[in-house]
Amino acid sequence: MKCTVALSLALLSAAPAIAKDAYPVTVPDGRGAEVTLDAQPKRVAALWNAAADTMVALDLPVAGITTYEGQRPVYLGNSVDAALDLGDITAPNLELLATSDFDLTIGMTHYNAPYAEEIEQFSQFLSYESLNLEVSLASVSSMGKALGQEANAEALNNDFVALIDELKAKVPAEPQSTLFIWSFQNVFYGYQENLMTTELMAKLGAVNPLGRNLNSDEMSNAFVILEAEDLLKHDPDVIMMFVSHGGDVAFNPAYERLKAFKNNRIYSVGYQYSQPSGPIARELVLREAAHLIWPDTFAAPDMPEDARAVPVEFAK
Secondary structure: OOOHHHHHHHHHOOOOOOOHHHOOEEEEOOOOOEEEEOOOOOOEEEOOHHHHHHHHHOOOOOOEEEEEOOEOOHHHOOOOOOOEEEEEOOOOOHHHHHOOOOOEEEEEHHHHHHHHHHHOOOOEEEEEOOOOHHHHHHHHHHHHHHOOOHHHHHHHHHHHHHHHHHHHOOOOOOOOEEEEEEEEOOEEEEEOOOOHHHHHHHHHOOEOOOOOOOOOOOHHHOEEEEOHHHHHHHOOOEEEEEEOOOOOEEOOHHHHHOHHHHOOOEEEOOHHHOOOOOHHHHHHHHHHHHHHHOOOOOOOOOOOHHHOOEEOOEEO
8 A cells, every 4th residue: 555645745855945935934824814935934833733743744853742642642643742741722821932032833723722822822733623524725835835845735635635536536436325423422423424533434335314404514513413313213234433532432332233243343543533634644534534434445545553443342
């Protein structure tokens, strides 16, 4: 398997140096703000994991990073081990941010925009939202421009769009219904197609029994709470589940009647499925989802073992 991000990284070593006249540069962020950078940022704090992901994909150092549910993005392997721990994405350590000499801070609008005025006192600030593929492509493009890597960021985006088409062309004709669930304290939130993880599966041709919310693209309106009877009603071929904060999932005897349970196709998936906007995360989600849905057609992707999908463990 050839990884498009890996191929892009190989090309980066031959990329030309940043032109002297590339800055100042003005970029729009996810808030609609226009941010002007006078020089290429040297020390960047990634409050949003997709920012760290994008920097790793562009072969740039990540100086600071937040955690999500107590962990760094394991799918990035050891590439961010040297980054300063800035606390949780929902409540970053602003005092540490202020005293660590960052040129640029990149955050997630939902969590970090409320602190924008404070952050802007000691660092320039960009923030983006995590919603769907269109937003992901625009965010990577904007970050690439800010980081002096506009052409390489566009190449990552173009390669990914081409990869979607390449994989879709190989998908078998027989439909496979696939349900993605975010499990939090044993409440199941089913993703509709509005959200990026399930949007990618739909682009491959998987059938989401929850469909799409046609009334809104807001994240809060693209979940459906699922009870056992709902799972039995939809009875999907494949269930992928991100178990928030890890741990086992409470067992219900009704699950034994599900096709996915009988065929051992209920999977616990990695961090990247919950935060899929970066170039590396979105490719891993696309490739592994294709493998889980159509295992006879698509090989398992190369990835850190800690990030790989495994069968869900139910607590009986």
